[in-house]
Amino acid sequence: MELVTIIGLCAATLTTSAFLPQMWRTWRTKSATDVSYLMLISFMSGLFLWLVYGIYLKSLPIIVANSFTLFFNLIILWLKIKYR
Amino acid sequence: MELVTIIGLCAATLTTSAFLPQMWRTWRTKSATDVSYLMLISFMSGLFLWLVYGIYLKSLPIIVANSFTLFFNLIILWLKIKYR
DSSP states (O other), X not given: OOHHHHHHHHHHHHHHHTTXXXXXXXXXXXXXXXXXXXXXXXXXHHHHHHHHXXXXXXXXXXXXXXXXXXXXXXXXXXXXXXXX | OOXXXXXXXXXXXXXXXXXXXXXXXXXHHTOOXXXXXXXXXXXXXXXXXXXXXXXXXXXXXXXXXXHHHHHHHHHHHHHHHHTO
16 A cells, blocks of 8 residues: 555544544534534535545545545434434 | 546535634634544644645645645634633
C-alpha cells in the first residue's frame, strides 16, 4: 500500500472517529437538540458529494471516511427524529 | 474547471460550513465544554493529515476544505483554552 494511501487512511480514521462521542452522547441522552436539522442535512449532503468525489478519484481513504461519517450522521438524524 | 473539482468544492463548502454553528456557539457562549480536548486534537490531527493527502494528490477541494476546517477548529481550541 502506498504511503499516501496510508496517510489518507490515518486521516480518515481520526476525523471519522471524532463523530463517535457525538453519536454516543445522542444515543445515551436520547436527544440531539444541539444539532439542527439544517446543519445535519447540509453536512450529510456534503459527505455524499465527497463520496461521489472519492469514487471518481478512486481514492480509498475518501470513500472510507465519508461512508462511515455519513452512516454515523444517519444514525444521529434517526435518533433526532425518533426522540423529537 | 472540471466537473469532479466542482463536486469536490461543493462538498468542501457544505462540510466546512457545518462547523460554523459550533464555532459561533463557542464564541457567543464563551465556553466549549461539550468539546473535549482529546476529540478536538485528534480531529485536528486528522484534518492536518487530510491536508498532506490533498497536497500530495494536488486536489484543490481537499486542500480548501481541510485548511478552513483546521482553521475553524484552531479557533475553537483557542476559545476553549481562553475560557477554561
